[in-house]
Amino acid sequence: MPLSFRAFALLRCVLVLGAILALLPLSALAQKPSQDEPYEDAIRLALSEFDAGNFAEAREHFRKAHSLDPNARTLRALGLVEFELRNYGEAANFFEQSLKSAIKPLNDKQRADTEKLLERTRGYLGTVHLATTPAQATIVVDGATVELGPSGTLVLEVGEHVFEFHADGHLPAKQRVSIKGGQTETLRVTLRHALDPISVAQVVSISPSTRSGGCGPQQALPSWQVSSPPQYSSRATVRPKAKASCPPTRPAAPPSRA
Numbered sequence: 001m002p003l004s005f006r007a008f009a010l011l012r013c014v015l016v017l018g019a020i021l022a023l024l025p026l027s028a029l030a031q032k033p034s035q036d037e038p039y040e041d042a043i044r045l046a047l048s049e050f051d052a053g054n055f056a057e058a059r060e061h062f063r064k065a066h067s068l069d070p071n072a073r074t075l076r077a078l079g080l081v082e083f084e085l086r087n088y089g090e091a092a093n094f095f096e097q098s099l100k101s102a103i104k105p106l107n108d109k110q111r112a113d114t115e116k117l118l119e120r121t122r123g124y125l126g127t128v129h130l131a132t133t134p135a136q137a138t139i140v141v142d143g144a145t146v147e148l149g150p151s152g153t154l155v156l157e158v159g160e161h162v163f164e165f166h167a168d169g170h171l172p173a174k175q176r177v178s179i180k181g182g183q184t185e186t187l188r189v190t191l192r193h194a195l196d197p198i199s200v201a202q203v204v205s206i207s208p209s210t211r212s213g214g215c216g217p218q219q220a221l222p223s224w225q226v227s228s229p230p231q232y233s234s235r236a237t238v239r240p241k242a243k244a245s246c247p248p249t250r251p252a253a254p255p256s257r258a
Contacts, residue, residue, distance in 0.1 A: 036068075036069065038064075038068055039065050039068045039069050042061045042062070042064040042065035042068065043061070043062075043065050045061040046058045046059075046061035046062045046065060046077070049061060050080075050081065055081050055084045055085050056085065058081050059078065059081040059082070059085070062074060062077045062078050062081055063078065065077075066078060070101075070103065071101060071103040071104035072097075072098045072099075072101035072102070072103060072104050072105050072106050073098070073104050073106065073110075075094050075095075075097045075098035075101055076094070076095065076098040076106065076110065076114055078090075078094045079091045079092075079093075079094030079095040079098060079114070079117070080117075082094060083117065083121060086124075086157075087157075088121050088124040088125050088157050089125060089155055089156065089157055091117075091121050092118060092121045092122060092125060092155070095114050095117055095118040095121065096118065098114055099111065099114055099115065099118070122181075122182065123181045123182055124157060124158055124181050125155050125156065125157060125158070125179075125181060125182075126155075126156055126157075126158060126179035126180050126181060126182065126183050126184070126185065127153055127154070127155055127156075127183070127184040127185070128153065128154045128156060128177065128179065128184070128185045128186075128187055129151075129152055129153050129184060129185070129186045129187070130148060130152050130153070130154065130187050130188075130189070131152060131186070131187070131188045131189070132165060132167075132188075132189045132190075132191070133189070133190040133191065134167050134170065134191065136167065137165050137166060137167040137170075137189070137191060138165070138166045138167065139163065139164070139165060140163070140164040140165075140166070141154065141156070141161055141162070141163055141164075142161055142162055143162075153184075156179045157179065158179050158180060158181045159178070159179060160176055160177070160178050160179070161176070161177050161178075161179060162174065162175075162176055163175045163176070163177055163187065163189075165189050165191060167191050169193060169194055170191035170192060170193055170194055171191060171192045171193075171194050172191070173189055173191055175187070175189070
């Protein structure tokens with residue numbers, strides 16, 4: 001018979017709390033004095049806040065406990081809290097670390113449960129493979145600068161994300177990317193070279209050449225007018241002025257008679 005929603009939620013809470021209780025050493029469960037009292041106090045406070053649904057507060061106490069005694073079970077507890085806060089990228093990272101840790105390692109049941117939670121968490125994440133030109137471009141995602149690993153990939157939560165790309169001597173670029181759970185997107189970005197003001201000045205200062213023709217031999221060409229290029233243009237637009245007309249020639253006077 002399928003469980004009701006309330007029963008399922010209660011069972012889930014019991015399983016989570018039971019798993020976290022495994023963090024407490026036997027000395028704490030037996031209420032005996034222990035040199036790990038700060039660790040035990042942090043765990044008790046974390047459990048109390050977790051049970052009350054105050055996951056952000058529980059996270060702070062679990063972080064304190066982990067700083068005092070880093071182990072596979074505190075890593076798993078941090079993953080559970082991040083999962084409840086819907087920080088799926090952080091949750092997956094903590095679950096993976098807890099499965100690898102050999103300090104107070106997870107028992108068989110904890111390991112099996114963590115593997116299932118990790119699989120479920122990955123369903124809320126997507127992967128983006130990035131390739132930029134130039135390769136040293138700075139990448140900003142949702143306002144935060146990110147560093148790519150050797151594989152050039154990022155793991156992001158599902159939803160829409162804003163990517164920005166910056167590099168010296170290039171124009172910036174921005175793109176919105178929609179991430180879907182369990183899928184991999186490939187994003188290739190080529191930044192355009194910025195317009196160099198020095199090269200523009202050089203183009204404008206070039207003198208026109210001379211040629212034969214017009215109103216007289218070897219006469220200089222009319223001046224050229226160079227329009228100012230737009231901000232993101234890579235070249236100037238050049239157009240000649242209208243050619244001036246030659247003045248009318250006056251007929252030669254007839255020779256005088258003696």
